[in-house]
Amino acid sequence: LSTTDDDGDGSDGSDGSDGSDGDDGGDGMDGDDGSDGGDSTEAFQIGMVDSQTGSLSAFGERNQRGVDLALSRVNEVGIDGRELDIVVEDSESENQGGIAAAQKLVNQDGVPFLIGAVGSGVSLAIYESVVEGTDVVQLSQNSTGLNLTEFPGLLRMSPSGRSQSLALSNIIADDGYDEVAVTYVNNDYGQSLTDAFVDAYDGEVVYNTPHDQDQQSYSGVISEMNGSGADAWLFVTYQAEFATMVNEVFSSGYDAQFYGADSVSGDNVLENTPEGSIDGMNIVVPSAPVEEENYQSFASDFEAEYDRQPTSWAAYAYDCVINAALAIQAADEFAGAALQDTVRRVSGPEGETVTSFAAASEILADGGGPDDVDYQGVSGPIDFNEDGDPVGFLQVLEVQDHEYEGIDFVEG
Amino acid sequence: MGAMSEGALAKQDPVLAVDDLQKSFGGLAATDHATFGVERGTITGLIGPNGAGKSTLFNLISGFYEPDGGTVEVNGTDVTGMEPYEVAEHGLIRTFQTPRKLEGMTVREAMLVGPREQPGESFHRLFTSPGTVAESESANLAEAERILAEFEIDHLATQPATDISGGQMKLVELARAMLAEPEVLLLDEPVAGVNPTLAKKLKSQIRRLNEQGTTFLLIEHDMEFVMDLADPIVVLDQGHVLTEGTPEGVRNDDRVIDAYLGGGA
Amino acid sequence: MSALTDPRGAVEELTRPEGWVLGVSVAFLLFLFVALLTGALGPTYFLFLVGLAGMYALLSFGLNSQWGFAGLINFSVAAFFGVGAYGAALFTASGSPLAELFEGVPLIPSLLGLPVVGLVVGLAVAFVLAILIGIPTLRLRADYLAIASLGLAEVVRLIVLNERWLTNGSAGVRGIPGFFAGWPVLGTFPEAMPGLRLEVIPGSPVLLETAFWRASLNVLLVLAFAGGVYFVLRRAHRSPWGRVLRTIRSDEDLARALGKDTYSFKMQSFVLGSLVMALAGVFYTHLNLYVGPGDLDPITTFYAWVAVILGGSGSNRGALFGGIVIVTIREGTRFLNDVALPIDPAPLRLLLIGVVIIAVMRYRPQGVLPPQRELIWPSAVDGGGAPESPDSGVRERKGGGGDE
Amino acid sequence: MSHDTTRPAGATDGADPVLSLSGVDSGYGEVQVLDDCSVRLDPGEIVCLVGPNGAGKSTVLKTAFGMLTPWTGTVSYHGRDIGGMAPEEIVREGIGYVPQTDNVFGSLTIDENLRMGGVARDSGLEAVIETLYDRFPIIEEKRSAKAKTLSGGQRQVLAFARALVMEPDVLLIDEPSAGLAPNTADDVFEDVEEVNDMETAILMVEQNVTKGLGISDRGYVLDQGTVRFEGTPEELLNDEEVSQLYLGG
Amino acid sequence: MTVIGYLANGLVFSSIIVLGSIGLSLVYSIADFANFAHGDTMTIGAYTALVTFGVVGGLGGAVLGLPYGFFLALVVGIAAAAVVAVVTERVIYEPLDVDSIGLLITSIGIAFVYRALIQIRFGSDFTRFDIQPLRPIESLVPYGVRVTLHDVAIVASAAVLVVGLHVLLQYTDLGRKMRAMADNPDLARVSGIRTRRVKLWTWVIGAGLAGAGGVFLGLFNQLSPRMGFNLLLVIFAAVILGGIGSVYGAMAGGFLIGMINQLTPFFSDVVEALPIWPGWLASLLESLVSIEYANAIAFVIMVAVLLVRPNGIAGEGAT
Numbered sequence A: 001l002s003t004t005d006d007d008g009d010g011s012d013g014s015d016g017s018d019g020s021d022g023d024d025g026g027d028g029m030d031g032d033d034g035s036d037g038g039d040s041t042e043a044f045q046i047g048m049v050d051s052q053t054g055s056l057s058a059f060g061e062r063n064q065r066g067v068d069l070a071l072s073r074v075n076e077v078g079i080d081g082r083e084l085d086i087v088v089e090d091s092e093s094e095n096q097g098g099i100a101a102a103q104k105l106v107n108q109d110g111v112p113f114l115i116g117a118v119g120s121g122v123s124l125a126i127y128e129s130v131v132e133g134t135d136v137v138q139l140s141q142n143s144t145g146l147n148l149t150e151f152p153g154l155l156r157m158s159p160s161g162r163s164q165s166l167a168l169s170n171i172i173a174d175d176g177y178d179e180v181a182v183t184y185v186n187n188d189y190g191q192s193l194t195d196a197f198v199d200a201y202d203g204e205v206v207y208n209t210p211h212d213q214d215q216q217s218y219s220g221v222i223s224e225m226n227g228s229g230a231d232a233w234l235f236v237t238y239q240a241e242f243a244t245m246v247n248e249v250f251s252s253g254y255d256a257q258f259y260g261a262d263s264v265s266g267d268n269v270l271e272n273t274p275e276g277s278i279d280g281m282n283i284v285v286p287s288a289p290v291e292e293e294n295y296q297s298f299a300s301d302f303e304a305e306y307d308r309q310p311t312s313w314a315a316y317a318y319d320c321v322i323n324a325a326l327a328i329q330a331a332d333e334f335a336g337a338a339l340q341d342t343v344r345r346v347s348g349p350e351g352e353t354v355t356s357f358a359a360a361s362e363i364l365a366d367g368g369g370p371d372d373v374d375y376q377g378v379s380g381p382i383d384f385n386e387d388g389d390p391v392g393f394l395q396v397l398e399v400q401d402h403e404y405e406g407i408d409f410v411e412g
Numbered sequence B: 001m002g003a004m005s006e007g008a009l010a011k012q013d014p015v016l017a018v019d020d021l022q023k024s025f026g027g028l029a030a031t032d033h034a035t036f037g038v039e040r041g042t043i044t045g046l047i048g049p050n051g052a053g054k055s056t057l058f059n060l061i062s063g064f065y066e067p068d069g070g071t072v073e074v075n076g077t078d079v080t081g082m083e084p085y086e087v088a089e090h091g092l093i094r095t096f097q098t099p100r101k102l103e104g105m106t107v108r109e110a111m112l113v114g115p116r117e118q119p120g121e122s123f124h125r126l127f128t129s130p131g132t133v134a135e136s137e138s139a140n141l142a143e144a145e146r147i148l149a150e151f152e153i154d155h156l157a158t159q160p161a162t163d164i165s166g167g168q169m170k171l172v173e174l175a176r177a178m179l180a181e182p183e184v185l186l187l188d189e190p191v192a193g194v195n196p197t198l199a200k201k202l203k204s205q206i207r208r209l210n211e212q213g214t215t216f217l218l219i220e221h222d223m224e225f226v227m228d229l230a231d232p233i234v235v236l237d238q239g240h241v242l243t244e245g246t247p248e249g250v251r252n253d254d255r256v257i258d259a260y261l262g263g264g265a
Numbered sequence C: 001m002s003a004l005t006d007p008r009g010a011v012e013e014l015t016r017p018e019g020w021v022l023g024v025s026v027a028f029l030l031f032l033f034v035a036l037l038t039g040a041l042g043p044t045y046f047l048f049l050v051g052l053a054g055m056y057a058l059l060s061f062g063l064n065s066q067w068g069f070a071g072l073i074n075f076s077v078a079a080f081f082g083v084g085a086y087g088a089a090l091f092t093a094s095g096s097p098l099a100e101l102f103e104g105v106p107l108i109p110s111l112l113g114l115p116v117v118g119l120v121v122g123l124a125v126a127f128v129l130a131i132l133i134g135i136p137t138l139r140l141r142a143d144y145l146a147i148a149s150l151g152l153a154e155v156v157r158l159i160v161l162n163e164r165w166l167t168n169g170s171a172g173v174r175g176i177p178g179f180f181a182g183w184p185v186l187g188t189f190p191e192a193m194p195g196l197r198l199e200v201i202p203g204s205p206v207l208l209e210t211a212f213w214r215a216s217l218n219v220l221l222v223l224a225f226a227g228g229v230y231f232v233l234r235r236a237h238r239s240p241w242g243r244v245l246r247t248i249r250s251d252e253d254l255a256r257a258l259g260k261d262t263y264s265f266k267m268q269s270f271v272l273g274s275l276v277m278a279l280a281g282v283f284y285t286h287l288n289l290y291v292g293p294g295d296l297d298p299i300t301t302f303y304a305w306v307a308v309i310l311g312g313s314g315s316n317r318g319a320l321f322g323g324i325v326i327v328t329i330r331e332g333t334r335f336l337n338d339v340a341l342p343i344d345p346a347p348l349r350l351l352l353i354g355v356v357i358i359a360v361m362r363y364r365p366q367g368v369l370p371p372q373r374e375l376i377w378p379s380a381v382d383g384g385g386a387p388e389s390p391d392s393g394v395r396e397r398k399g400g401g402g403d404e
Numbered sequence D: 001m002s003h004d005t006t007r008p009a010g011a012t013d014g015a016d017p018v019l020s021l022s023g024v025d026s027g028y029g030e031v032q033v034l035d036d037c038s039v040r041l042d043p044g045e046i047v048c049l050v051g052p053n054g055a056g057k058s059t060v061l062k063t064a065f066g067m068l069t070p071w072t073g074t075v076s077y078h079g080r081d082i083g084g085m086a087p088e089e090i091v092r093e094g095i096g097y098v099p100q101t102d103n104v105f106g107s108l109t110i111d112e113n114l115r116m117g118g119v120a121r122d123s124g125l126e127a128v129i130e131t132l133y134d135r136f137p138i139i140e141e142k143r144s145a146k147a148k149t150l151s152g153g154q155r156q157v158l159a160f161a162r163a164l165v166m167e168p169d170v171l172l173i174d175e176p177s178a179g180l181a182p183n184t185a186d187d188v189f190e191d192v193e194e195v196n197d198m199e200t201a202i203l204m205v206e207q208n209v210t211k212g213l214g215i216s217d218r219g220y221v222l223d224q225g226t227v228r229f230e231g232t233p234e235e236l237l238n239d240e241e242v243s244q245l246y247l248g249g
Numbered sequence E: 001m002t003v004i005g006y007l008a009n010g011l012v013f014s015s016i017i018v019l020g021s022i023g024l025s026l027v028y029s030i031a032d033f034a035n036f037a038h039g040d041t042m043t044i045g046a047y048t049a050l051v052t053f054g055v056v057g058g059l060g061g062a063v064l065g066l067p068y069g070f071f072l073a074l075v076v077g078i079a080a081a082a083v084v085a086v087v088t089e090r091v092i093y094e095p096l097d098v099d100s101i102g103l104l105i106t107s108i109g110i111a112f113v114y115r116a117l118i119q120i121r122f123g124s125d126f127t128r129f130d131i132q133p134l135r136p137i138e139s140l141v142p143y144g145v146r147v148t149l150h151d152v153a154i155v156a157s158a159a160v161l162v163v164g165l166h167v168l169l170q171y172t173d174l175g176r177k178m179r180a181m182a183d184n185p186d187l188a189r190v191s192g193i194r195t196r197r198v199k200l201w202t203w204v205i206g207a208g209l210a211g212a213g214g215v216f217l218g219l220f221n222q223l224s225p226r227m228g229f230n231l232l233l234v235i236f237a238a239v240i241l242g243g244i245g246s247v248y249g250a251m252a253g254g255f256l257i258g259m260i261n262q263l264t265p266f267f268s269d270v271v272e273a274l275p276i277w278p279g280w281l282a283s284l285l286e287s288l289v290s291i292e293y294a295n296a297i298a299f300v301i302m303v304a305v306l307l308v309r310p311n312g313i314a315g316e317g318a319t
């Protein structure tokens, strides 16, 4: 630690907060920010790389709702009397944009804790090019791509897609289908989930083709799926693409048993597909047990605020913020190295089970250490494993009367 | 047609020989079995009514159009169907009837495109032998300045090449082609729109270059100009050669008077 | 900026837009300098931005030598950029599928991992691609070339995305070393440098540590690339070679009539530009240490175009300037975003970028830095007994009727 | 030479000019071309502008026609100031203009070119066009050909015809005979005279000075943007200096 | 699906592309630049119709499975797109003193602004018209044709608009004036054409058709702020393929590109069925002629067509 410094001012913004920052190189920065913690009532500033524009901007929007809700929960209570502030930068849903955003957050704003990003590819790009080699904490809000597992330094709130793939292959097999047609969105997420599914599935995958995002029509894909002869169709794609496909299936008059990965589910799909068009579909989503009280209250808060049901994405983003806030409160200084240590422990299995920031914060304020709390997220119990992946629960949803109904739970 | 080809073959030393050339656009035969030759060292005039096919002939000779039939020989080489730049490599350069504008260049720069085979046109030599490049560039520049002065447009040297008057454009076009120092120069109406006083001077320019060895084939409607300068004169009508002869002979040919000269001349 | 790149150009020789740009640039540099000293601007982040600006400058150099010189409307910038990036990445990355592909092949495996080899390969692939794309498209008229190249770029992107055995598909390539990895001295320079702490303004120290030194190396690299390219382009631009290209740009038929093999010239210009774009890609690979198919998205093409047009087509200095403007537009708007506004922040930056582009097009003084000066081989003008080159630009002539 | 003017000088000095430029400075961007230039066209006259290349002849026409706005001085038409009025409105006032270059719509057919010449007409378009075809058979046979396929001379004729569709009161013509075969040029000059007979005053630029001045009532010699000489054709043609410097005599 | 089935799908998709490409082509030739905001103009039309439809709702009866209110919304969408384009022309393009590439760059900026504004107002998620989707028309299913009444409505409306445009261009002077202006704007003014007015009409027509295309695109698929932009590349391909500046070329190009896009599965069936030799070539082709490469195939076909006809389908020969 070559420095001490103070500077303070952090501030939000425009001029990059606490000067110094610089160096991310590691330790230096933390020092300076630490002192920050000591002397002022300035807000703690952390960063988030989100898809505000670009092809995943719909996720960015969902995340933002979760983040806003979480921030208000945190700032109602405060962290040692200070507020939490999140600088959100846009990745444009691209590597280039994501890296530039992270560069600004880490090397300009000097945040020691970085939430980000949405797409699995972007999260990894940020990790490799900005975060690795520093002690900034990176916690991805939405990435479910399988290869994030290989980077233990990169945490994520959303569980790896592998468990989903396994669950899906079991469900499809259990339903008695020995042939399946798969289409997946042509990116890291879609590809890695599908690869895992194909590995796990015992039957024959008779059709397995990627599709590009944002196309105006997928009638080619669905007519090929129909032509493949499989009666079970698996979709690993996003809501907009899936909704398009459903409508095209509907208006083409095809018929099949649908299965889907988590990202195809959401109110948006229900609103924008004909009644009954996906009834009977099974979807595996990571989830906190919905009947749990913390999820219930999250959902009702969310509905009160935004007049819509939360998505699992909003829940992940929510948990990212709460987890970050707890890590900050539990750490003795506001610095990467310290946060690295606490970020896993505040939500890890040891300690008293709590389901809200307020409750957890109280324990910490009463002198509790990071291991004295076990925050249970609204998206699941969290409990990062050594690879930085959460231990997610999976819930199997079935569409009944054009509504999602939970029919089963699977351990991650 | 037979008789005409003999005429062409009769040339002692044709630097350009057009044999039975044909080109039609849709139903229109713009060039209709045209045959003639240009003797080395002459200034050959090419006249004919508007729409006779003179410019089309130039386009065929210089490789801009692909003929439907017939051949073009330059310096004894069959250049039929070659690309314009290949024809130019054989020593034939042409100007355009409607002057071409070069955007974003000064008049002087626009002139410097003229010289052929500049060492500086080879990318790698810019780096391997910059000295040679500079040398030839200086020489070309001096030559360009000289011609501009002769054409009385040296004061325009650093003007944007697009911001000059219509007549000035014709002059630049002509001057540039001369810089290329071809063996055969095809001029398409070099003095249309040029002030008569200046046209007179151009006449002597052309004559001088001709004495230095350049062969000219020129299209021109200014009778005073062609008749003074050119011998022989080829008359084109409706795509084929109507007659060929001395200025005197052509001027008095009834068919030519009828089709072209009219009562006015 | 212009004073740096054109040492002969004394200040009084500048045209009005040049003076304007120079003034703004100096003011901007001063501003940056103060910001750095006071710690308001993180030095590492600043160097990252410099690297990015250098990358965009390279891209616009490349595009400029196609569009600005020869009038070729190339909408496949991203493809060449991506090919350069992928070429370098696949040859150097630890996780590259090439290692498997070339297993057992003599020699090649031992070359994998060397950034210099990656550089050469990136350029070589771009060279081949340029010729492949050039052969069919360079015969087309300008607008058609534009869309044909855009289409072919999409084909390249889809191949990179779908041919996993070669490119890793959508997972991208990771595990890329820095460009100087393995070099003597430079290879370990960032780690070897001690952390420095400068305190110019009391209370706002500036810290320079490993990441800073790593970023400095990147800047060094991009300066070397851009400097070399600038030297080559400047010479080419003022040469007879460049003049033929400009003739083609304005009137291809005229060039043909004067005996220039225009197809060959266009191909040379296209290949040259493509190589420069690929060079930008190589740099990008070692700057970001990760490449994915998203890096071939057409948006890169658009930004390169914006840079070239803002700087003034055909002007190398302008291209450099354009590169800086792009970074300011893309990254500078992040700061504007911090200003709290009562609107949904998400699309605000998009809006800002749009407004900035429109505003610059509206209020720029004549393409900021158009190629005003006559382009004649410099020593020819000095030594050839010809009059001095004019002191006002081609587009900027002022004054009364007489032109003397 | 065959058209030696026999007509009495078209107008008395007292009559109001139909079109006049007085004391006009004008130019392109910041480049000044015309310098205190005054040119007058009286009713029923043919006036010819001659001068070296780049003298500013075309610029005079462009300024008169609103393509350029006079920097100082006035352009008046029947006593009304029209300086700076847009060309498309000036057409409607009754002035027609044939540019020196780029004077046909290459991608439109001959027929369409003529129709475009008459967009500002309310009625009688078909009839005028038919008369024009009668007058210029050289373009009639190409009615439905694209104008860009015309030869240089054919194009010139089309440009002239296009301007006549409006049956203008004043016609500005920039080098009508450039590129025309001698017999066609004669035809055009005859047509110019014929048009003039129908009460149209004509201001034309011409490098074929003998023929141009031959059909004119008055002429101006322009050099470096100012009028150097003015007079009847005879005066100009017989002036030793003018003839030497400008008319190639 | 049968070939006819694919062709039917292609026809529906083509109709939308054609509407977009006509407008782009018009603006391309009159205003003389490639308008990258054209796609986002479609988006504007779609969202305006969405709002309008939300307000007026069904309005009683329905034709072709579409309530009357939808057609009202369509008209409003067309009008809104036209108005926005005209305002943009007046406020931004007209005062601009740049060449055509400069205008192109500006239009990218404008595209960003349009899209950002829509995203600010409507969010970035997708949505649909509140109209119950239909099942395929039963009587056609046996022929392998799976289209709905909505599809029929799209094709029919597009046809009406295209025919209307044809009449407008053919039987009024406007079309000719537009071409004259595109050819030589100075001469057009000299001839008395009020070029500013013609230009505005061009924007009205071009953007109006784009607006219609956007509304249909929303009906065909869904609305999202990126919908138009995502289609832009394809529309450009159509315009270029048809021959820049030719309205009829743009129609032909749009038709072809739409067809090719939808016919990829058929092409890959064909490739699989063909006895290609040697085997590696067959497998190479099979892997390339597949749905992942659908867009690539369209572009390669486009480039191939351009090689044969360098000025597009409706373009003339060289020089």
Ligand SMILES: Nc1ncnc2c1ncn2[C@@H]1O[C@H](COP(=O)(O)OP(=O)(O)OP(=O)(O)O)[C@@H](O)[C@H]1O
Pocket (backbone or CB within 6 Å): B025, B026, B028, B030, B048, B049, B050, B051, B052, B053, B054, B055, B056, B057, B097, D148, D149, D150, D151, D152, D153, D154, D179, D181
């Ligand atoms: N590209 C073309 N397409 C169709 N017709 C053409 C083309 N080029 C020329 N023509 C026609 O061919 C004929 C000959 O044209 P050309 O330009 O050769 O005449 P010219 O003798 O040069 O006449 P001028 O003296 O008027 O320039 C004309 O009738 C012209 O309309």
Ligand SMILES: Nc1ncnc2c1ncn2[C@@H]1O[C@H](COP(=O)(O)OP(=O)(O)OP(=O)(O)O)[C@@H](O)[C@H]1O
Pocket (backbone or CB within 6 Å): B162, B163, B164, B165, B166, B167, B168, B193, B195, D028, D031, D033, D051, D052, D053, D054, D055, D056, D057, D058, D059, D060, D100
């Ligand atoms: N678009 C332009 N921009 C700038 N300067 C121009 C432009 N057009 C012409 N000039 C300049 O204005 C002067 C007068 O040009 P103008 O066209 O009026 O000459 P002119 O008398 O018609 O000559 P010519 O007989 O050659 O047609 C010339 O010196 C020319 O260089």
Ligand SMILES: [Mg+2]
Pocket (backbone or CB within 6 Å): B054, B055, B056, B097, D151, D152, D153
């Ligand atoms: Mg001709």
Ligand SMILES: [Mg+2]
Pocket (backbone or CB within 6 Å): B165, B166, B167, D057, D058, D059, D100, D174, D205
């Ligand atoms: Mg003139």
